[in-house]
Amino acid sequence: MNHFLRNSPFLLLGLVLLSSCQSLPNNPPPTVKAVELDRYTGLWHEVARLPVFFQDEDERATAEYSLNDNGTIALVNTAIAPDGSTRSVTGHAVPVPGSENTRLEVTIDNFFAKIFGSSPDFGNYWIFKLESDYSVALVGSPNRKTLWLLAREPQIPDEQLRQYIDYASQLGFDTDKLILNNRPL
Template sequence: MTMRSLATLFVATVALLGAAPAFAGPSPPDNRIELTKMTGRWYEVARLPNKTQKDCQGGTSDWVRAGDGYSVVQACHKGALSNPATEWKAKAKVIDPKTNARIKMSFFGGMLSQEYWVLDHKSDWLILGTPNGNYMWLMSQRPVLSAQAKAQAVARVRQLGYDVSRLEFPQPARN
């Protein structure tokens, strides 16, 4: 590699590093979540793109209290709402009783687990994400949020540091 090529590579690297910093993830949640508010059906309003949910429409997440945790069934329709639902089953357990906002979910009989944080919770929506900031979902207990509630929630997603231009807004599930 010539000196000129090295200099060009160095300048390009500095330019990339000087760009907006990568999102390192949200701050740990510190607001207490009332656990009874987590139960029931949650509808996916928006999400950051992820391989598991590629082309998923009508996403739902059903939370049922089970022992000292929850039984969770997540579902979506790949491609179109008219297609059969694909389901993922998980066990969820609160790992921070001070806030109840940090949850560990185990999939496939515990072979795979992931920590999730309830980053914010209002009466009609919640924001769920992973500590590293790679995954984020805006969920509602109704299939469709009002325009005002959706705008408020997306503004909160932006405040948390997420790039809202990357959000996917899948077709809502049918009741």
């Protein structure tokens, strides 16, 4: 993807405007029951994801979350190109009231997001599946257009990978389009 298009503030503006116009879909996928934010924070590696316009197919990514004193989460998402070069964005996440921290409203820190707002009140980052030891998480949007399989390590066992992909498919995500980091499907 063209580097200019990936980093264009006009694309970010479009994303912000589109996300603010969304409504909660009918029959959204269920989330886990509750999330302990202090256990959820830390470094996560992207194991698999659906394609997104802001990340090339051959890039890997990490997400680092840290808990703020006010109960919000600071985030740093880093895309890693095959040549090792990186680019990062920062932002914050606010738990949706009444969701037991299973749904978050994530905002990327940029000029346009601060002017136009971010996601709807139902959140744009939902936690659908989470290992009891907080080692693997399946997260995405309620409209099923974004999905990430995250883990504390860069890879997970093949059987566990298959279980998470199967679960995502049961939730209605188009898992045929998944991009897997460092392994075939």
